[in-house]
């Protein structure tokens with residue numbers, strides 16, 4: 117079993133339990149359910165920097181990144197830095213995140229928030245909305261074409277943006293459909309953890325222009341972003357590079373200033 121299989125097997129158990137604890141109609145009573153979502157796709161189209169900054173305490177590939185930060189401070193710091201959106205890891209077992217992190221980020225910023233999660237059930241999409249997300253991530257490596265269609269259609273009905281993540285050509289081909297807003301290319305192979313920005317470069321020309329292109333993972337320099345922009349990328353998902361510092365907001369501020377120089 118690779119790590120992705122392990123994560124999804126655990127996730128199925130977790131979601132089944134949650135469904136028995138908190139039924140969908142209860143989630144739908146959240147006051148956040150009526151909230152007008154902020155569309156990340158539109159922001160990325162009009163942004164010079166295109167940075168989506170992530171809150172990530174640890175990961176299976178890196179163990180601890182930073183356990184000492186307060187998610188509300190991180191969210192405010194990212195917002196002050198002028199990022200386009202924030203990604204919040206909500207997986208507990210492998211990434212040390214939670215839905216509480218999402219709701220705290222919501223309470224302390226007006227950024228578009230991406231729920232970074234291994235979504236394998238529609239329940240998690242309703243949950244994302246109930247906890248204040250604006251965007252969901254769908255990972256092609258763990259979903260069938262039919263699931264991608266169903267899940268993205270539900271997200272659109274809830275006015276959530278959809279970031280569909282791929283890692284290779286096969287995943288890309290099964291994922292291209294009108295209910296997707298952004299196509300994210302993960303430079304990290306989630307099965308082996310190898311990272312190469314060439315993945316974004318190679319796949320870029322196969323992504324139709326009507327999708328906003330996002331390059332994810334392993335980005336740590338302004339030069340990398342300038343390079344990826346040449347390949348049509350508008351969004352750049354950065355986690356560790358900011359989170360490994362004592363003040364991710366400040367790091368993002370400096371990064372964006374350098375990018376705009």
Ligand SMILES: O=P(O)(O)OC[C@@H](O)[C@@H](O)c1c[nH]c2ccccc12
Nearest residue numbers: 302332333334335353354355356357
């Ligand atoms: O910390 P990095 O290398 O900047 O990566 C951020 C983000 O791309 C990464 O956390 C990520 C991309 N896709 C995912 C899917 C699940 C969990 C995590 C991820």
